[in-house]
Amino acid sequence: MSIFNNAALLIGVPLLFAFSIPLFGLISKQLTKWVTLFVIGFNATFSLYILLAHKYPAVVVMGNWVPPFGENLYIGPVAAFLVSVISIIGLLIAIYNLWAIKLGDVTRFSVLFLMFTAGASGIVLTGDIFNLFIFMEITGISSYALAAYGPRRRALGGAFKFLVVSSIGSTLYLLGVTLIYTQLGTLNIAEIAARINQTTPGLLTFAGILLISGLAVEAELFPFNGWVPDTYTGAVSGVSASLSGIAAISGVYALFRIAMTVLGRDGAYVFTYGKLDLMTVIAILATTTVIIGELSALSQKNVKKMLAYSSMAQMGLVAVGFSIGSKLGVYGGIFQLVNHSIAKSMLFLIIGVLAAAGLGEKVENFRGLWRRSPFLSLAFTIGAFSMLGFPLFAGFWSKFAIVGASIQRGGWYDFVIGLVLFASIVEAFYYLRIVTYIFSSTEVKAPKIKVSLSPAIPIFVLAVAIIAIGVYPNFIGNFSMQSAGEFTHKMTGYVLNVIPTIVAH
Amino acid sequence: MKNETPELFKKIFALSVIAVLIVGFFLAFTEMPKGWGVNVNGRVSRLYVLKNVRTATKSLDSGKFFAKGVKPLRTDVAYTPIEFKKTANLEDGAANVVTSIVVDYRGFDTLGEVTVLFLAVSGVMMLLFGKRKKERKKKTEPSLIMYVGTRIAFSVILLFGIYIFVHGHLTPGGGFPGGAVIASGILGLFLGRRGYSPNHMGLKAFESLSGIAFVIIGLIGFFSVHSFLANFLPTGIIGDLYSAGFIALIYIAVGMKVGSELAAVVDTMITDTEEEWS
Amino acid sequence: MIIYVATVVVIAIIISSLIAVFSKKLLSSIIAMGLVSLGVSGLFFFLQAPDVAITEAAIGAGLSTAIFVIALKRVKKGETKDEE
Known part of the structure; x- marks a missing residue:
């Protein structure tokens, strides 16, 4: 167990500045956005340093109590990689917010956005099942408030739906944590994972169902994702981008950390009833999510709502990848998760810029966009191609890996992957429809759209990232492969790195 | 948005969910x-x-x-x-075990909970943000007894709240209940006089500074013991007021923060505002 | 002895929670919810958790009830404005 306590600053510094932002707000409202930007920038730099200087795997001891007794953060390959992705996307959206957020209570918006990003990185970092709940609450509460920000009344409806569903989800999760605590007397993820066989089977099943259904709300799996379309459509575009780029990462991570590390047994699950185990259930839910998401997206005339449904479907695809359980499948899932956040947050940012320029959210409004703004059109096309997995774009490699893994696994996964491929064709249809609209030449004499610098930087960076990953996938793929190892080998990948002396029962 | 689900279906669905939960818990x-x-x-x-x-x-x-x-x-x-008032230098010298778990062993969770409250209050303030409306005509002024009574009660309630969070490591209670007690005293002031409004700048400063104090106590532990939120003070003799290291300090910060935040919520909810998106 | 007191408290909690759910007036629902919190804080005290009991009494029975009432007042104000 190597200890790297400096990483506590990844949580400590954002908290310190979040509490002091109201004081900065007394000086100037616009200053608070810059404070947020710099703090998230610090997080991005520091997490990139951890990732590139290979400081992981390491344990961060909180309050000077060594792991099973106090709380700890665990920086494994997954945490190092995902925290970097979260912080970088957060940094780019913070740059976008400099331009987009000007009205209303800017000070409080900055506080909420900062803690939203820090809370999402906390979910990924933490090594304690109750601390995970606290960070879920931090991310959740700030995202309800962020989703309700805006002059339009429709934001309130979506935010309220999100609040109700997500609070019920976190209550279920808390009940599950309580049940596990009564059995094992510990809250440390590593210790629970090692001693999970000591629990009573029936109680474990019930606790597992509670935990999974609580976490599936944030991960946007099928019966728990009714909030997605309204919330994404109603919120300001920057907020929709951060919901799909940041909250989705942490949600999927939390779901599969519990499902694979805590309740899992190196590729299988602890509780099984005949042929039905947790993995099968998640795979069925994920496939249903993909199909429902894609079919609903097809019938949408509103681009933002279409993107929301598409994001639901992509989350389902990620979950399919994870549920295969082999290293290749989990690799595909993580890779797809990162690609999706990059592409989807860029698409939402573009929608935000277009909405500010007076272009509506209807599909027809995109007609002849190429004449009005070549930059935005190209970026949108890149994002769309990446979403539908066109070769030489980022999304291709991850979808390829997921398909490969399920063919390798065989059995009824052939059926699953057939449905997923069918859904991909549907996806290609509605994305290409917008792209054809963009490049169709009409004689519209509309003025050109000027994009100011601060929204242009994030869009440009994300578009370049998509192309770069598509051309040279090894860099991100390498980190995804290491992360997949942490998920599939629970003892050597996670538990023994946190508590080296523990013996599995 | 119209809700077209039949009423019977909704009721059956809700009942079945509750039944599953009850059977599971049984x-x-x-x-x-x-x-x-x-x-x-x-x-x-x-x-x-x-x-x-x-x-x-x-x-x-x-x-x-x-x-x-x-x-x-x-x-x-x-x-x-362990003997009360005699044993010294325990691993955590708080007489109230709950406190030592909440603040010392799991202090990071407490920091998180404080943040959750802070974010909830920030969200409420952001939603209700706007121009303060002018005082409308006073309808019914509370009676003199109410006015004087709340003021006298406020001083007692304030003292009690401070007692709760200062003695958090000795007696039941701590930062959260203490802060809530203080905030309910302030609520009494609101009820006692129409148009009462606390010093907003003071509330804001209290709210921020106490939060900063919490994180800085954590950072002192980070720089002295090299672990975030570590107990860096001697734990003393169990049962003394000056014991249990930094627990009292943290609870004072938490109490001030919770008190000022809940008071700020009551203030934002009570005052009329007009939405502005100019 | 304490078991009888606790039983009475539990019955009171159940009755007031039923009132909170089935009452037509929102204000009486809110008051009933405050009563539930008060009873629960008493139960916490009987279960030897005075820490939780104090918190529940201060927040559940005191502050949140007040905040609910204020919110209800604001909502009603909005409703009358729309009718005008």
Whole structure:
């Protein structure tokens, strides 16, 4: 167990500045956005340093109590990689917010956005099942408030739906944590994972169902994702981008950390009833999510709502990848998760810029966009191609890996992957429809759209990232492969790195 | 948005969800192990869950704190009972065990909870943000007894709240209840006089500075003991006011923060504002 | 002895929670919810958790009830404005 306590600053510094932002707000409202930007920038730099200087795997001891007794953060390959992705996307959206957020209570918006990003990185970092709940609450509460920000009344409806569903989800999760605590007397993820066989089977099943259904709300799996379309459509575009780029990462991570590390047994699950185990259930839910998401997206005339449904479907695809359980499948899932956040947050940012320029959210409004703004059109096309997995774009490699893994696994996964491929064709249809609209030449004499610098930087960076990953996938793929190892080998990948002396029962 | 689900279907669905939960919890509680043994070992204390009541009681009676198969974490340190007002330099000298778990062992969670409250309050303030409306015509002024009574009660309530969070490591209570008690005193002031409004700048400064104080206490631990939120002060004799290290400091910060935040919520909710998106 | 007191408290909690759910007036629902919190804080005290009991009494029975009432007042104000 190597200890790297400096990483506590990844949580400590954002908290310190979040509490002091109201004081900065007394000086100037616009200053608070810059404070947020710099703090998230610090997080991005520091997490990139951890990732590139290979400081992981390491344990961060909180309050000077060594792991099973106090709380700890665990920086494994997954945490190092995902925290970097979260912080970088957060940094780019913070740059976008400099331009987009000007009205209303800017000070409080900055506080909420900062803690939203820090809370999402906390979910990924933490090594304690109750601390995970606290960070879920931090991310959740700030995202309800962020989703309700805006002059339009429709934001309130979506935010309220999100609040109700997500609070019920976190209550279920808390009940599950309580049940596990009564059995094992510990809250440390590593210790629970090692001693999970000591629990009573029936109680474990019930606790597992509670935990999974609580976490599936944030991960946007099928019966728990009714909030997605309204919330994404109603919120300001920057907020929709951060919901799909940041909250989705942490949600999927939390779901599969519990499902694979805590309740899992190196590729299988602890509780099984005949042929039905947790993995099968998640795979069925994920496939249903993909199909429902894609079919609903097809019938949408509103681009933002279409993107929301598409994001639901992509989350389902990620979950399919994870549920295969082999290293290749989990690799595909993580890779797809990162690609999706990059592409989807860029698409939402573009929608935000277009909405500010007076272009509506209807599909027809995109007609002849190429004449009005070549930059935005190209970026949108890149994002769309990446979403539908066109070769030489980022999304291709991850979808390829997921398909490969399920063919390798065989059995009824052939059926699953057939449905997923069918859904991909549907996806290609509605994305290409917008792209054809963009490049169709009409004689519209509309003025050109000027994009100011601060929204242009994030869009440009994300578009370049998509192309770069598509051309040279090894860099991100390498980190995804290491992360997949942490998920599939629970003892050597996670538990023994946190508590080296523990013996599995 | 129209809701077209039939009423009967909704009720059946809700009832079935509740039934599943109730049955699940019934099974869970019947299968739950009962009884436990406690071990306090030098630097490391631990709650062990034992499967059987009889084994647990037997091992407690015979002075062995472990059931068969469960080994003590440290055998080099002998178990010694703790005496109130005498034992010194414990691993965590708080007489109130709940406090020592909440603030010391799991202090990071408490920091998170404080942040959750802060974010909820920020969200409410952001939603209700706007121009303060002018005072409308005073309708019914509260009576003189209400006015004087709330002011007298406020001073007593304030003292009680401060007592609760300063003595958090000795007696039941702590930062959260103390802050809530203070905020309910301020609520009384609101009810006592129409048009009462607290000093907004002061509230904001209190709110920020107490939060900053919490994080800075954590950072002092980070720089002195090299672990975030570590207890860097001597723990003293159990039962003394000056004991248990930094617990009292943190609870003072938490109490001030919770009190000012809840007061700010009441203030934002009570004052009329007009939406502005100019 | 304490078991009888606790039983009475539990019955009171159940009755007031039923009132909170089935009452037509929102204000009486809110008051009933405050009563539930008060009873629960008493139960916490009987279960030897005075820490939780104090918190529940201060927040559940005191502040949150007040905040609910204020919110209800604001909502009603909005409703009358729309009718005008």
